Amino acid sequence: MSLYDSHKDILDRAVKALHERTFWAQYPEHPSPKIYGEDADKLGQEKFKALMGKKYDELKQADPENWIGVEESPYLQEPLNIQYPAFSVDTLISRSEAAYHAWRKVSAEDRAGILIESLERMKKRFFEVAYATMHTTGQGYMMAFQASGPHAADRALEAIASGYEELGRFPATQYWDKPMGKFNIQLDKEWRAVPKGVSLVIGCSTFPTWNTVPGMYASLITGNPVIVKPHPGAVLPIALVIAELQAVLEEQGLPVDICQLAVDSFDNMITKELAEHSAVKLIDYTGNSAFGDYLEGIAGKAVFTEKTGVNSVILDSVDNIDKVVQNITFSVALYSGQMCTAPQNFFVPESGIKTPDGVVSFDEFAQKFADFTNGLVENPKAGPYVLGTIQNKKTLGRIDAAKEMGGKVWLESRTLENPMFKNARTATPMVMELSSAEKDKFAEELFGPIALLIKTKDTQESVALAKEMAQQHGAISCGAYTTDAETREMIADEMSLAATPVSFNLTGGIYVNQNASFSDFHVTGGNPAGNASFTNPEYVVKRFTWVGIRMPAEAKA
């Protein structure tokens, strides 16, 4: 049985789910022993520990030219001392070009089978991936498991399904019969989906699999060979995924270089050299806007970016203010604000927030915001695990700089002791009040645990500012709270013009930060936050070209 036959059922259900857009997941997000095995967590942790301090030898790329590794754990504040095989740009490109011609001739069905098989094998290593993610990104355990494991695998599967569907959109061959009056012109036609060529996928330090696998699998399903260039600080999680894929490729008699890992170090980055190489036709990127803008400006490439944005929450009227504040303060605290979907600017009318029990004043709201944040942070069963750690030391500097902005500080950021990791690099959320006139202060992304409560004239001004932020600086998420249907439609319409998805009235266990595969498009592509939307049709159709072949029906050789 081919891998396509083995996984046809998963593929068919995934294609169906793409269109239905209701909840669907192939990979259960709960790290339950019943689902993943009684000792899966323990074994995963052991396997991760066994990788530390060694050469990572699972990749099948031949003849390493060097061994490189500079990862550090934000929990331990110590190097992981894992060395990865490294290759020159020339080697990576020439191997990718050679692999291209093998991979482009594999059918869409067989490609899908191979790629889904790699995800099924990744599934067996979700816990190992989780610990690798914790100790590179600094995420809490639960997020590290969910985001880097099942959620990433589901996003990868979504890209596979979307590409597979597009490849089959037009018939492979067709008989074309045109009546001309006294005779007919009859042609045999054929259409080939020709992959664009070498694909470069550039990873980020905070979500090393979740943000990498969509582009990687979208390029692969459409027949392009992929070079994955991870962030030097977060290599292991994606290395584990690529190792599994290379194993499947080798078993199928295909070149392992169809998907290569390209490791570099901070003192010798190879990203620009790869990106500018004429052989590279596709670039996927997650990271800061300056580098993303540079990549988008390279001529002759299809570039898919997830850059940065300024995410807003608009507060107008609520049913239950405490439930709302509990929800939004959790959104800020989650992974210490280091999610691209984390809210930063909270727009509140100077007249306060309407509730069934009367108006909650701006100051009452701000105090609740501080209190609920403290309540979460100080809960020893929740705080350390929700916050995780700070991936990059620079983020601590950003908090210090934010203090100098001069607004009223409703809550200072502080370190939080992690009961399991005494050296963990932590910072609790800082909460500052600003006025709507201080646009220069809130009109940029302050990546990290920084919440700005911005006093506006009214909800109209809140919406106008949220829209302006999204249109000028990008936005990936928007939260809004209103109990008025007309206001809701106004917000939905205005924010849709800034291409920003809106979550209304979220309370309880669902947060504005969260984006579900097979249902929520991630980064819509319509504002400066980026143009890669997981996984809309554009995300896959730009990775190949439809080329037609035709000849007289009677003249075939």
Next chain:
Amino acid sequence: MSLYDSHKDILDRAVKALHERTFWAQYPEHPSPKIYGEDADKLGQEKFKALMGKKYDELKQADPENWIGVEESPYLQEPLNIQYPAFSVDTLISRSEAAYHAWRKVSAEDRAGILIESLERMKKRFFEVAYATMHTTGQGYMMAFQASGPHAADRALEAIASGYEELGRFPATQYWDKPMGKFNIQLDKEWRAVPKGVSLVIGCSTFPTWNTVPGMYASLITGNPVIVKPHPGAVLPIALVIAELQAVLEEQGLPVDICQLAVDSFDNMITKELAEHSAVKLIDYTGNSAFGDYLEGIAGKAVFTEKTGVNSVILDSVDNIDKVVQNITFSVALYSGQMCTAPQNFFVPESGIKTPDGVVSFDEFAQKFADFTNGLVENPKAGPYVLGTIQNKKTLGRIDAAKEMGGKVWLESRTLENPMFKNARTATPMVMELSSAEKDKFAEELFGPIALLIKTKDTQESVALAKEMAQQHGAISCGAYTTDAETREMIADEMSLAATPVSFNLTGGIYVNQNASFSDFHVTGGNPAGNASFTNPEYVVKRFTWVGIRMPAEAKA
């Protein structure tokens, strides 16, 4: 009955045809009196003549700021003296922005109904459009009718169908029910296809409707207001189409500025000012590569281009050399080589072309090429009508310059008397021999009636050169003649890597220049000839953004 209801049948059949890709046309290409009416031709010609020398007053754009018109007939070599209402860039943009908010709220169904209605009305004016096309582009009557009338309308309908299908790809709303173990998270979700904004469509002088309506209707069906900026030398054909669309919009109570004509003159071109305006989000362009490259380089816009290319014909082996030469010389002569799909470089092995009756030497082939060209040109019932006229005086200069390239001239270009128009600007095809070493001479588009017969070492070199031309300089078409199945697959595979469609072994009444709507993709998007492929999914999905709205299912206001 709504226009959608009236035209639902056409729309449904068009969507079906998009996928089937066999022959399908809504608008019959033959100017038959039985189809279009006994006196349709005569009336069309009269109406065209009545427009000459006047202000064109059918457009409904309010308060013209100026009247401009510089068209000249290549048949008469005299000005048409038609003046069009003209507006400043500020007026055009502000009207377009205002119209945007009305048009984006019209449903996809109603947009489709309105747009198809405009094509049905255009159909009634196909003959008028044909004469307008003859006397601006210089095309022969038959091409002017077919390309500007039914073929253009079919391409427009294809764009409508493709956009309509994409707008309906995802459900408008969905209930999302995620099991969380002890409870479920239930959201109501909604997705909106948000149009990108003001769309600029820049026309060319040779195919003023065929190359304009795909982008125009693709933007309109996806909810974007359109500003059509025609070439100053070819305004009337598209003005007639826009007038019909504006009439339908007005009848439906919608702003006519949803589609505006933006006329300029050679001494005061407004294209750059429009293209660079921050409100313009989409640009469609047909024309020279230098300006196309400039447009593609403007940040923050989705740009669809059809630029120039160097089209090749590869000659390896044939069943009947005379039928082949008849076919390819017709392709060169058709509209005097002024089609973007016209072949220029004919690659022939120095050992000649294999046939069942022995090898045809390079020189024999070259002589046949000259003879068949003369035969066609000198046939008074065919020559003047197939060649048409030369649209732009500069093309004559290009023929003179080509003479200086130094290759053996197998046939000189000369003027050809047109029995109906004694002042017609004409030039018959020039045929020159070059060697494969003279790449500097044949590695650029020599727009016009210029055929280069290039002697190569063998078919392998022919294919390598054709591929290189396409990859380096772009190509929109490729012809190939081989009776060997292995060679055919080699050519198909190599040219597909240069994203160039290949027509094999065409003889008789079908030519490499021809591209059928609903079947052949036009400009594949994979080589420097441009990125606008009529009409693949990318051509429409980049014109809008999917934006999601979600809220707790129980918390709706």
